[in-house]
Amino acid sequence: MNWVALRMLTGDKAKYLGIVFGVSFAALLMAQQSAIFAGLMRNTTSQIRDIEGADIWVMDKSVQFVDDIKPMSENRLLRVRGVEGVAWAVKLYKSVARAKLADGTFQQVILLGLDYDNKDSAGRVVGQPRAERILAGNWEDLEQPDAVFLDEFGWRYLFGDTPYEQGRSLEINNKRANIVGMVKCKPTFQTFPILYTKYSQAIQYNPPEPKTLSFILVKAQDGVPHNELCAAITKQTGMKAQTNDEFFWTTIQYYMERTGIPINFGITVFLGFVVGCAIAGQTFYLFTLENLKQFGSLKAMGVSNLRIIKMVMLQALVVGLIGYGLGVGGAALFGLVFETFVKSAPPAFYFGWQILVIAAVAVAVIITLSAAMSLKKVLFLEAGVVFR
Amino acid sequence: MFTRYLLPAVAVCTLLFAVFQMTKAQQKPAPVSPPIEPGKSPYLKQLAGAGIVESETENIAVGSHVPGVVTKVFVKVGELVEPEQRLFELDDRFQRAEFEVRKAAQMSAEATVKKLKESPRREERPIYEAKLLEAEVNFREQSQLYDRLKKISNTSSISEEELEKRFMGNELGKAQLAKSRADFKLWEAGTWLPDLEIAQAALAQTVAQRVQSEVDLSRLTAKAPHARWKAVSNGTEVPDDAGVKFKVLQVSIRPGEFVGAAAGQALIVLGYVGKLHVRVDIDENDIIRFRPNLVGVAKPRGNPDVGFPLTYVRVEPYVIPKRSLTGANTERVDTRVLQVIYSIDTQGQSLYVGQQMDVFLNAGEK
Numbered sequence: 012m013n014w015v016a017l018r019m020l021t022g023d024k025a026k027y028l029g030i031v032f033g034v035s036f037a038a039l040l041m042a043q044q045s046a047i048f049a050g051l052m053r054n055t056t057s058q059i060r061d062i063e064g065a066d067i068w069v070m071d072k073s074v075q076f077v078d079d080i081k082p083m084s085e086n087r088l089l090r091v092r093g094v095e096g097v098a099w100a101v102k103l104y105k106s107v108a109r110a111k112l113a114d115g116t117f118q119q120v121i122l123l124g125l126d127y128d129n130k131d132s133a134g135r136v137v138g139q140p141r142a143e144r145i146l147a148g149n150w151e152d153l154e155q156p157d158a159v160f161l162d163e164f165g166w167r168y169l170f171g172d173t174p175y176e177q178g179r180s181l182e183i184n185n186k187r188a189n190i191v192g193m194v195k196c197k198p199t200f201q202t203f204p205i206l207y208t209k210y211s212q213a214i215q216y217n218p219p220e221p222k223t224l225s226f227i228l229v230k231a232q233d234g235v236p237h238n239e240l241c242a243a244i245t246k247q248t249g250m251k252a253q254t255n256d257e258f259f260w261t262t263i264q265y266y267m268e269r270t271g272i273p274i275n276f277g278i279t280v281f282l283g284f285v286v287g288c289a290i291a292g293q294t295f296y297l298f299t300l301e302n303l304k305q306f307g308s309l310k311a312m313g314v315s316n317l318r319i320i321k322m323v324m325l326q327a328l329v330v331g332l333i334g335y336g337l338g339v340g341g342a343a344l345f346g347l348v349f350e351t352f353v354k355s356a357p358p359a360f361y362f363g364w365q366i367l368v369i370a371a372v373a374v375a376v377i378i379t380l381s382a383a384m385s386l387k388k389v390l391f392l393e394a395g396v397v398f399r
Numbered sequence: 400m401f402t403r404y405l406l407p408a409v410a411v412c413t414l415l416f417a418v419f420q421m422t423k424a425q426q427k428p429a430p431v432s433p434p435i436e437p438g439k440s441p442y443l444k445q446l447a448g449a450g451i452v453e454s455e456t457e458n459i460a461v462g463s464h465v466p467g468v469v470t471k472v473f474v475k476v477g478e479l480v481e482p483e484q485r486l487f488e489l490d491d492r493f494q495r496a497e498f499e500v501r502k503a504a505q506m507s508a509e510a511t512v513k514k515l516k517e518s519p520r521r522e523e524r525p526i527y528e529a530k531l532l533e534a535e536v537n538f539r540e541q542s543q544l545y546d547r548l549k550k551i552s553n554t555s556s557i558s559e560e561e562l563e564k565r566f567m568g569n570e571l572g573k574a575q576l577a578k579s580r581a582d583f584k585l586w587e588a589g590t591w592l593p594d595l596e597i598a599q600a601a602l603a604q605t606v607a608q609r610v611q612s613e614v615d616l617s618r619l620t621a622k623a624p625h626a627r628w629k630a631v632s633n634g635t636e637v638p639d640d641a642g643v644k645f646k647v648l649q650v651s652i653r654p655g656e657f658v659g660a661a662a663g664q665a666l667i668v669l670g671y672v673g674k675l676h677v678r679v680d681i682d683e684n685d686i687i688r689f690r691p692n693l694v695g696v697a698k699p700r701g702n703p704d705v706g707f708p709l710t711y712v713r714v715e716p717y718v719i720p721k722r723s724l725t726g727a728n729t730e731r732v733d734t735r736v737l738q739v740i741y742s743i744d745t746q747g748q749s750l751y752v753g754q755q756m757d758v759f760l761n762a763g764e765k
Binding site for chain 2: 021028031088090092093095127128129130131132141248329332333334335337339340342343344346347361362363364366
């Protein structure tokens with residue numbers, strides 16, 4: 012009987028392809044749009060993910076997300092070090108500065124100042140990019156005067172297609188910034204070039220502020236639960252303390268609440284769903300209507316209603332699976348092409364498992380709705396219709 | 400063929416591709432390893448502060464008494480100097496010239512006093528005696544002339560007028576003799592005492608001015624101070640410099656430079672570096688967690704593996720505005736700090752005065 016159902020499905024090529032196209036189009040649209048949305052949201056947290064090595068971010072209590080800097084007194088670092096359970100704490104400077112290029116144009120850049128007062132025994136600092144992220148130059152060169160590391164997208168942003176070369180420099184607030192190397196950074200939401208430098212250097216690049224400390228990065232002692240340490244830090248110092256994950260979600264939450272991005276993408280995903288439902292549902296219904304005679308014969312032969320339901324569901328499942336496979340595959344291909352060929356913009360495409368699940372659930376709903384509509388017709392069919 | 404086999408096959412392929420892309424995006428890099436440990440705290444419960452190394456005497460910023468141009472610098476950085484040793488000298492030409500003027504004034508006053516003391520001048524006696532004799536002879540002559548005329552006055556051979564004239568001549572001679580005698584006496588008596596006293600007072604004034612000039616001159620030379628003083632029986636204090644040697648930590652002046660006399664200038668920094676101290680800044684919010692006699696360790700910046708044990712010395716009871724020791728671009732007051740002095744055990748390693756340390760105090764032990 013299943014074989015009959017499949018023959019019935021593939022019998023009318025045009026309708027069959029129509030249903031598959033409807034489902035795959037819906038899956039593609041939903042998967043691709045949600046992946047771009049997830050990618051954009053993830054990009055807002057790129058610095059949280061780029062600065063590795065610590066467990067907890069400590070900041071002023073009014074900070075809402077990673078780019079919302081509320082400078083603190085440097086003494087706060089010492090106060091955090093005094094909290095029980097803190098293995099070590101270092102400072103981090105983050106700000107947006109205005110860089111002047113050799114041709115006189117200005118460009119906003121993201122400045123990250125790493126704490127060179129607190130190096131480890133091997134001379135490394137917290138937040139230092141891991142070796143595979145360093146694309147050019149020696150990280151040790153950052154200790155030279157006026158040295159900065161520029162990120163890969165930033166290089167393209169500032170210097171176009173010119174390949175990396177040693178000896179370029181920028182001017183920030185009338186001070187020189189020698190680019191001594193290039194690092195790979197996760198794509199950012201703001202798209203500005205990222206400059207890594209020493210904390211002491213970074214504060215020179217901005218006009219004097221009464222307070223300079225942006226974040227304190229904390230490592231918990233072995234065996235101390237991170238969330239308990241966060242609570243202890245907040246209790247003792249009055250500052251906001253969040254684990255890497257919490258801060259990641261706080262930042263995303265901010266953009267979800269304060270920008271129109273989720274609504275816009277939500278509407279697109281919903282439209283994809285509606286279009287999928289319309290095309291696939293309608294075609295599947297027409298297909299069933301056309302095959303009513305066949306279903307009638309089967310019924311006349313004494314095939315039970317349960318059997319018929321199973322047959323229709325199988326048909327729906329097959330088109331659903333094929334459409335889903337094509338759709339999400341297309342979305343993944345889109346992502347790959349986007350990341351490979353679009354060099355001018357940092358990619359905003361995150362193809363997580365959630366995307367596949369969301370698309371699968373939506374496709375399942377679409378085919379179930381379509382099948383249900385058709386089944387209504389089939390189940391209330393009288394066998395005698397064949398003979399009319 | 401296409402619909403039955405190819406399309407499902409393509410769909411399976413694209414689905415696999417999607418799953419592959421998903422797993423690629425899903426990959427999380429292994430945590431940074433080995434974990435880096437910048438300045439890990441040695442205590443379970445701790446109080447952290449920023450510290451700066453200073454010498455046991457604290458750092459003595461030697462200043463200048465007066466503004467002026469430096470002519471000589473006698474010490475080099477790193478040298479050991481004793482109290483009272485000369486450090487630098489300012490241009491002294493003006494003060495030296497003034498000193499010469501004052502010295503001359505004193506000599507002049509001394510000569511005046513000497514002159515007054517040595518009068519009457521012996522060589523003047525014959526003059527006064529001769530004058531006296533002259534007056535006596537003159538008087539005798541006048542009186543004889545008058546007597547002679549008086550005897551013949553009954554006769555009318557002389558006029559009344561003539562007699563009167565002789566009488567006046569006699570009186571004048573008497574008065575002149577009296578004046579000569581008085582002059583002789585005055586001369587013989589010598590200097591009047593108040594005159595001498597005035598001259599001596601003037602001398603004392605010029606001496607004082609010369610001494611003042613000397614002080615002005617000596618103030619142009621800056622010297623190493625005394626480190627300790629001890630009381631002696633009569634209630635005063637004398638320097639107790641036995642064994643005290645200062646190290647010259649910084650020399651910020653060179654011959655030819657102008658120095659002012661403003662406060663807070665560190666022209667030459669001295670320190671008694673027998674032992675090193677660490678001045679620890681504790682945030683005002685953490686004062687409640689501080690107790691005297693906490694032990695601790697100090698870690699130099701950039702070398703978190705080394706920890707120098709600290710011993711409590713004293714606490715500065717005045718909570719001061721924080722001077723930014725933590726490398727900020729300018730010094731700013733944003734909070735107040737309690738300063739605690741700890742003695743640091745250098746364990747034979749070299750530490751420099753002025754070096755910044757990360758200090759961890761053990762707040763756990765009672």
